[in-house]
Amino acid sequence: MSLTKEQLLDYYRKMRNIREFEETIHRENTTGEIPGFLHLYCGEEANAVGVCAHLSDDDYIASNHRGHGHCVAKGSDPRLMVMELYGRAEGLCGGKGGSMHIADLDRGSLGANGIVGAGAPLATGAALTQKVKGRDNVSVCFFGDGASNEGYVFEAMNLAVILKLPVIFYCENNGVGEGTGVDYAVGADSIADRAAAFGMPAKKIDGTDFFSVYDAMEEVVAHCRAGNGPYFVEAETVRFYGHFEGDPQKYRLKEEIDNAKLHRDCLKKFRSRVIEEGLATTEEFDSIDSDLVAAYKGYVAEAKQAAWPRPEALTEDVYITY
Amino acid sequence: MAEKSIRTAIGEAMRAEMRRDNNVILIGEDVAGGQGCEGELDAYGGVLGISKGLIQEFGADRIIDTPISEMGYMGMAVGAAASGLRPIAELMFSDFYGCCWDMLYNQAAKFRYMFGGKAVTPLTVRTMIGAGASASAQHSQSPYHVFTSLPGMKCVVPSNAYDAKGLLIQAIQDDDPVIFCEHKALYDLPLAASEVPDESYTVPFGEANFVREGEDVTIVALGLMVHLAAGAADELAKQGIGCDVIDPRTTSPLDEEAILESVQNTGRLIVVDESSARCGFAHDIAALVASQAFDCLKAPIKLVTPPHTPVPFSSPLEQAWIPSGERVAAAVLEVTMGLDAKTAMDTVMAAKSAAA
Numbered sequence: 001m002s003l004t005k006e007q008l009l010d011y012y013r014k015m016r017n018i019r020e021f022e023e024t025i026h027r028e029n030t031t032g033e034i035p036g037f038l039h040l041y042c043g044e045e046a047n048a049v050g051v052c053a054h055l056s057d058d059d060y061i062a063s064n065h066r067g068h069g070h071c072v073a074k075g076s077d078p079r080l081m082v083m084e085l086y087g088r089a090e091g092l093c094g095g096k097g098g099s100m101h102i103a104d105l106d107r108g109s110l111g112a113n114g115i116v117g118a119g120a121p122l123a124t125g126a127a128l129t130q131k132v133k134g135r136d137n138v139s140v141c142f143f144g145d146g147a148s149n150e151g152y153v154f155e156a157m158n159l160a161v162i163l164k165l166p167v168i169f170y171c172e173n174n175g176v177g178e179g180t181g182v183d184y185a186v187g188a189d190s191i192a193d194r195a196a197a198f199g200m201p202a203k204k205i206d207g208t209d210f211f212s213v214y215d216a217m218e219e220v221v222a223h224c225r226a227g228n229g230p231y232f233v234e235a236e237t238v239r240f241y242g243h244f245e246g247d248p249q250k251y252r253l254k255e256e257i258d259n260a261k262l263h264r265d266c267l268k269k270f271r272s273r274v275i276e277e278g279l280a281t282t283e284e285f286d287s288i289d290s291d292l293v294a295a296y297k298g299y300v301a302e303a304k305q306a307a308w309p310r311p312e313a314l315t316e317d318v319y320i321t322y
Numbered sequence: 323m324a325e326k327s328i329r330t331a332i333g334e335a336m337r338a339e340m341r342r343d344n345n346v347i348l349i350g351e352d353v354a355g356g357q358g359c360e361g362e363l364d365a366y367g368g369v370l371g372i373s374k375g376l377i378q379e380f381g382a383d384r385i386i387d388t389p390i391s392e393m394g395y396m397g398m399a400v401g402a403a404a405s406g407l408r409p410i411a412e413l414m415f416s417d418f419y420g421c422c423w424d425m426l427y428n429q430a431a432k433f434r435y436m437f438g439g440k441a442v443t444p445l446t447v448r449t450m451i452g453a454g455a456s457a458s459a460q461h462s463q464s465p466y467h468v469f470t471s472l473p474g475m476k477c478v479v480p481s482n483a484y485d486a487k488g489l490l491i492q493a494i495q496d497d498d499p500v501i502f503c504e505h506k507a508l509y510d511l512p513l514a515a516s517e518v519p520d521e522s523y524t525v526p527f528g529e530a531n532f533v534r535e536g537e538d539v540t541i542v543a544l545g546l547m548v549h550l551a552a553g554a555a556d557e558l559a560k561q562g563i564g565c566d567v568i569d570p571r572t573t574s575p576l577d578e579e580a581i582l583e584s585v586q587n588t589g590r591l592i593v594v595d596e597s598s599a600r601c602g603f604a605h606d607i608a609a610l611v612a613s614q615a616f617d618c619l620k621a622p623i624k625l626v627t628p629p630h631t632p633v634p635f636s637s638p639l640e641q642a643w644i645p646s647g648e649r650v651a652a653a654v655l656e657v658t659m660g661l662d663a664k665t666a667m668d669t670v671m672a673a674k675s676a677a678a
């Protein structure tokens with residue numbers, strides 16, 4: 001393995017950070033204090049972290065409704081994200097966006113998005129900026145199997161191909177969009193094959209294995225940085241929780257979820273491989289876990305006490321000048 | 323007769339029409355749910371369970387779950403409508419109209435006119451509107467003012483269960499395209515529940531409902547806003563101020579006569595509207611009255627709308643964004659007693675805390 005111990009623990013910490021974020025929100029949501037719709041990323045962490053490991057603040061991402069993990073992986077401060085979910089003034093977007101609109105322009109994050117598939121043309125636009133400005137930065141669009149059927153996603157892919165833009169279409173295929181299965185919603189045999197027909201390289205990877213994501217993305221990002229145009233990646237992954245918090249999930253079997261948690265948990269897989277190869281110890285992982293558990297307790301306690309936005313904030317920031 | 327929620331009323335309307343006419347189909351995302359999954363079919367029945375059970379009765383040929391492809395399936399519904407079916411297309415949140423707009427705006431609404439009166443496009447679009455669920459800027463809007471501005475398109479905004487059932491049946495039977503806007507806060511609101519016959523019936527388009535009657539002020543309101551206005555009117559009645567609360571029920575066609583007649587009696591107009599601070603439904607009604615009943619007006623027209631901002635997420639900001647019963651009552655005091663805005667609001671708040 002080419003990764004150092006420090007890198008390994010760092011990537012684990014990031015994935016575990018996302019997991020703890022989502023588990024915390026899942027728990028706290030039952031108290032009714034977190035308003036709005038919540039779509040959790042548990043089970044998919046290896047994707048956000050394995051992709052963003054290859055990006056800098058000058059590279060862009062565009063995320064979707066299931067965006068907490070992408071934002072954490074891209075470097076947004078989880079403390080401020082928790083504040084945002086509670087609608088507080090100190091939140092990353094001043095409490096005005098909430099879970100589905102967490103954005104962090106300084107970190108190259110064009111934001112989560114409430115409109116399925118909207119990230120694809122937006123990330124393509126960020127790639128256009130890189131090309132016009134002659135930089136070697138790239139942009140990544142995270143979207144789901146469901147979003148892969150939106151017309152503007154197809155349009156963005158074709159634009160990226162004909163303009164040779166450094167954008168990576170990273171499709172997180174967790175098998176289901178809301179309550180509709182991918183086998184029903186996608187007519188082609190595979191989402192990656194369909195994308196390849198647009199004229200760009202496309203590959204399918206195991207999105208429950210950090211190393212599969214990390215290794216694939218090394219090559220994919222290098223391809224785009226070198227000016228070879230877009231790339232499509234279909235990562236097969238799993239969603240541990242419902243489409244949204246409160247989803248009774250009747251469209252899937254309990255065994256499916258239990259099985260995924262048992263055998264396809266990217267965190268468990270990461271830990272056991274790294275421990276097996278003797279690169280880190282159980283204690284080292286456990287201590288990362290307990291640090292994060294404590295950190296999130298603090299974030300939540302702080303957010304619950306934090307100030308609401310000032311009433312004037314209601315009409316601020318609609319325009320820059322008016 | 324049983325008291326039913328809007329949720330139940332809408333489900334009943336669809337079922338009755340699908341039984342009556344085999345040409346009626348339902349198209350949308352997760353209108354059944356569970357297609358292509360290992361678990362139950364009809365897992366959702368629409369994200370709010372409103373179409374639950376329909377696929378068992380009518381089958382997957384008529385209850386059609388679509389991929390997340392709004393432009394595609396809306397266009398498909400329009401094409402099907404123009405060629406002999408009578409589709410109900412569900413657009414989960416009205417905020418997504420941007421993803422399918424051409425099919426409604428440039429296609430469905432214009433066929434009749436462009437084709438010299440030869441086209442018939444009996445499409446019903448059911449869609450959710452409304453703020454108050456902390457759903458933030460892309461899942462909380464009420465763009466019925468945009469739909470209303472479209473010649474060739476009819477637009478319905480029901481406020482109670484009886485109307486919802488009758489208006490939806492009318493929409494499905496109507497030969498023109500109709501957008502039917504369902505406020506998410508109304509589905510299970512006890513105030514919006516009403517006695518709803520089990521049998522089918524229609525409520526005609528373009529006929530307003532008088533929710534309260536009074537001599538001093540006309541209040542025009544739609545959807546959830548009807549209940550705020552009625553609540554305010556009840557409070558004001560105790561103080562001897564009488565309000566005519568008019569629910570137009572359909573914004574296109576619009577019952578202009580009912581509004582103008584009422585203003586002729588009261589001489590005062592307030593419009594409560596969740597759509598927009600600019601170019602909204604309120605502005606349309608204000609323009610109607612200002613241009614056709616100016617002589618009757620004893621006070622300036624007051625519009626109670628949200629501010630000119632997207633819908634904010636944070637609860638206190640969102641609550642401030644949504645027009646409130648207090649703002650309606652204050653507007654009434656402004657136009658009836660000549661109070662300035664601040665004094666009017668202070669008076670309302672003082673009365674409220676005295677009552678509490």
Ligand SMILES: Cc1ncc(C[n+]2csc(CCOP(=O)(O)OP(=O)(O)O)c2C)c(N)n1
Nearest residue numbers: 066114115116144145146147176177178418
């Ligand atoms: C344009 C648009 N259509 C529909 C929705 C409602 N919706 C939100 S998420 C979602 C499913 C998305 O599935 P997928 O892209 O596979 O992502 P996943 O939820 O599986 O991560 C749907 C239908 C939306 N927000 N925007």
